[in-house]
Amino acid sequence: MEKKQQPGKLIRPHLEAMWIYILLSSITLLTVALNLLVIISISHFKQLQTPTNLLLLSLAFSDVFVGLLMIFRIMMIDDCWLLGDLMCSLWLILSSIIISSSIGTMVLISVDRYVAICYPLHYFTKVKPKRVQVCVCLCWMFAALYNSLLLMNTLQQPGRYNSCIGECVFEMNYIAYLIDLIVSFLFPITLIIILHMRIFGVAVYQARAMRSNIAVVTTKVTVKKSEMKAARNLGVVVVVFLICICPFYCLALTSDNNFYTATSVTIVIWLFHLNSSLNPLIYAILYPWFTKSIKVIVTLQILKPGSGQTNML
Numbered sequence: 001m002e003k004k005q006q007p008g009k010l011i012r013p014h015l016e017a018m019w020i021y022i023l024l025s026s027i028t029l030l031t032v033a034l035n036l037l038v039i040i041s042i043s044h045f046k047q048l049q050t051p052t053n054l055l056l057l058s059l060a061f062s063d064v065f066v067g068l069l070m071i072f073r074i075m076m077i078d079d080c081w082l083l084g085d086l087m088c089s090l091w092l093i094l095s096s097i098i099i100s101s102s103i104g105t106m107v108l109i110s111v112d113r114y115v116a117i118c119y120p121l122h123y124f125t126k127v128k129p130k131r132v133q134v135c136v137c138l139c140w141m142f143a144a145l146y147n148s149l150l151l152m153n154t155l156q157q158p159g160r161y162n163s164c165i166g167e168c169v170f171e172m173n174y175i176a177y178l179i180d181l182i183v184s185f186l187f188p189i190t191l192i193i194i195l196h197m198r199i200f201g202v203a204v205y206q207a208r209a210m211r212s213n214i215a216v217v218t219t220k221v222t223v224k225k226s227e228m229k230a231a232r233n234l235g236v237v238v239v240v241f242l243i244c245i246c247p248f249y250c251l252a253l254t255s256d257n258n259f260y261t262a263t264s265v266t267i268v269i270w271l272f273h274l275n276s277s278l279n280p281l282i283y284a285i286l287y288p289w290f291t292k293s294i295k296v297i298v299t300l301q302i303l304k305p306g307s308g309q310t311n312m313l
Contacts, residue, residue: 031067034280063276100143244275
């Protein structure tokens with residue numbers, strides 16, 4: 001006689017799937033909401049529109065798009081794409097553009113802090129808000145052009161790499177894969193690490209100078225303390241970003257197919273997406289202006305005339 005399955009064994013997988021949907025949906029909503037607060041804060045309050053914050057604004061825009069694209073990732077929990085081949089191709093290209101723009105923005109943030117710390121006398125003459133805006137626009141344009149060319153075949157013939165209905169994948173030849181690995185990962189990550197090592201070296205040197213000759217450098221140190229604090233805060237953002245993105249590319253670097261399990265791929269992808277939720281939380285902890293701006297926005301004081309001129313620092 002066949003044994004009857006217990007109802008609990010049938011219900012439990014459905015409950016687990018439901019809780020996963022709820023958790024991932026909550027992360028998605030949190031990502032979009034918090035990064036929208038960052039965008040509104042920097043865009044509305046004139047005092048916050050510094051060159052460094054404009055880079056954070058660019059990062060917040062990419063994080064919002066990550067949050068929106070996470071909705072499609074949630075729909076693929078069962079590895080089944082239901083929106084057609086064309087939407088799959090567009091989703092893959094947009095995801096690649098956002099990843100590239102996030103990495104490019106991190107490079108710009110590292111360059112900004114490098115100039116501020118290592119060449120403080122030239123920072124305010126060389127780094128202007130308009131120039132930063134141009135650099136950000138060029139970063140996004142390059143990301144869009146580069147990834148569109150890289151995945152052109154996917155857009156021209158949607159679904160050409162799918163082996164079955166409901167699949168959403170793309171493939172690259174070895175040369176294209178190698179170029180993408182260098183351009184999207186090895187070069188920018190190496191540059192970020194080198195710049196922050198240089199910043200760290202200058203910080204250590206300055207700390208020693210303060211201890212040995214405080215009376216001589218007092219006025220200069222007062223000016224640089226804010227820049228050093230900004231470098232430390234942005235260093236935290238960069239380190240968290242590297243922790244979240246490196247497993248994504250390290251998995252791609254391995255040649256052992258045993259690592260390419262559905263679980264491992266899902267974990268590294270969601271770890272990268274989680275970074276978009278962590279960034280505004282880091283701002284809330286490290287930047288008093290963000291906490292203050294949230295209070296102004298939530299209490300609707302932002303709707304008052306002249307609220308953009310409010311002192312947020």
